Amino acid sequence: MPELPEVEIVRQSLNKKILEKKVKKVLVRNRNLRFKIPSNFEIFLKEKKIIKVKRFAKYLIFNLSDNSNILLHLGMTGTIHLIKNENKDFLTNTSFYSSPQLPDKHNHVEISFKNLKLIYNDPRRFGFFQIIENKDLLKKRFLNLGPEPFDPRFNEKYINFFCKNKIKKIKDLLLDQNFVSGIGNIYVSEILFCCKINPSIKVNLLKKNELRKIIINTRKILLNAIKKGGSSIRDFKNINGNKGNFQKHFKVYDREGLNCKRIKCKGIIKKKFLSNRSTYFCNICQK
DNA sequence: AAGAGGCCCTGATAGC
DNA sequence: TGCTATCAGGGCCTCT
Numbered sequence: 642m643p644e645l646p647e648v649e650i651v652r653q654s655l656n657k658k659i660l661e662k663k664v665k666k667v668l669v670r671n672r673n674l675r676f677k678i679p680s681n682f683e684i685f686l687k688e689k690k691i692i693k694v695k696r697f698a699k700y701l702i703f704n705l706s707d708n709s710n711i712l713l714h715l716g717m718t719g720t721i722h723l724i725k726n727e728n729k730d731f732l733t734n735t736s737f738y739s740s741p742q743l744p745d746k747h748n749h750v751e752i753s754f755k756n757l758k759l760i761y762n763d764p765r766r767f768g769f770f771q772i773i774e775n776k777d778l779l780k781k782r783f784l785n786l787g788p789e790p791f792d793p794r795f796n797e798k799y800i801n802f803f804c805k806n807k808i809k810k811i812k813d814l815l816l817d818q819n820f821v822s823g824i825g826n827i828y829v830s831e832i833l834f835c836c837k838i839n840p841s842i843k844v845n846l847l848k849k850n851e852l853r854k855i856i857i858n859t860r861k862i863l864l865n866a867i868k869k870g871g872s873s874i875r876d877f878k879n880i881n882g883n884k885g886n887f888q889k890h891f892k893v894y895d896r897e898g899l900n901c902k903r904i905k906c907k908g909i910i911k912k913k914f915l916s917n918r919s920t921y922f923c924n925i926c927q928k
Numbered sequence: 929a930a931g932a933g934g935c936c937c938t939g940a941t942a943g944c
Numbered sequence: 945t946g947c948t949a950t951c952a953g954g955g956c957c958t959c960t
Contacts, residue, residue: 643953643954644953644954647953673937675936675937675954675955675956699953699954714954714955715953715954716937716953716954716955717937717952717953717954717955718937718938718939718952718953746938747938763937763938764937764938764939765936765937765938765939765952765954766936766937766938767936767937767954767955768954807929807930808929808930809929809930809931810930810931813930813931816954818954818955825953825954826952826953826954827953828953872953874952874953894953916931916932917931917932917933917934918952918953918954919951919952
């Protein structure tokens with residue numbers, strides 16, 4: 642489901658609602674997520690307070706009262722829902738879900754606070770929870786991942802270095818989380834359109850000003866997506882069940898066969914499989 | 929070393 | 945109506 646902007650939306654809404662709350666009960670219905678939920682998960686969480694919800698790239702980090710952390714990756718279809726404990730009908734009667742039916746089939750984890758319950762739902766189970774015992778281990782966990790797009794380390798010097806003498810396709814590089822963390826399949830198409838760069842082009846052929854554009858536009862597009870509440874294609878909703886709006890601003894993603902949105906460009910949006918994922922680009926302005 | 933492909937899963941949709 | 949095939953926002957792996 643979520644790339645960096647969507648995870649950030651979830652983080653922001655969680656941060657408003659579960660800070661300083663103490664975990665009263667943990668129920669794991671299905672441990673078989675991408676990685677098995679550890680057997681001590683429930684005991685580990687119980688009676689601890691959520692101090693802060695942070696984010697790195699597509700990972701949510703729950704800082705707990707004893708300096709430990711719970712890491713959560715939403716995979717493709719992971720969603721978080723908050724409901725009020727005392728009202729059992731709340732799920733079916735409110736807008737937390739767009740469907741009138743309670744999709745509790747894939748509610749794998751429930752974390753209860755005094756008046757509030759956090760539910761983790763994930764049909765495809767590509768998401769996962771991890772216990773990170775302390776700050777050092779947290780740092781270590783992300784050591785091999787590249788900087789976030791907003792990190793000053795993600796700069797011209799950095800991208801020039803990575804692109805020199807490499808014959809990787811630019812799409813592959815931007816999706817490589819070890820190079821830069823947080824970009825996924827939707828935003829990579831949008832970023833490259835914005836830069837007028839063909840996703841198949843080899844990085845060693847890109848000029849310095851094009852690489853500079855990639856840095857600038859990556860930040861611009863991700864920030865704009867956050868501002869618009871993320872993208873809601875398929876099932877992404879924030880924890881209040883509201884949809885984001887950025888999908889209305891897609892220039893190329895899921896627009897195969899439609900006209901290029903650039904004024905005066907007569908191009909048609911094409912779809913192509915790159916890195917085993919669908920890729921959208923204009924056949925004229927991204928030559 | 930790049931890149932194609934497979935795999936982990938379920939569900940929505942399209943085509944017959 | 946009901947079957948099958950294909951495709952999904954992630955990330956890991958292996959093989960060539």
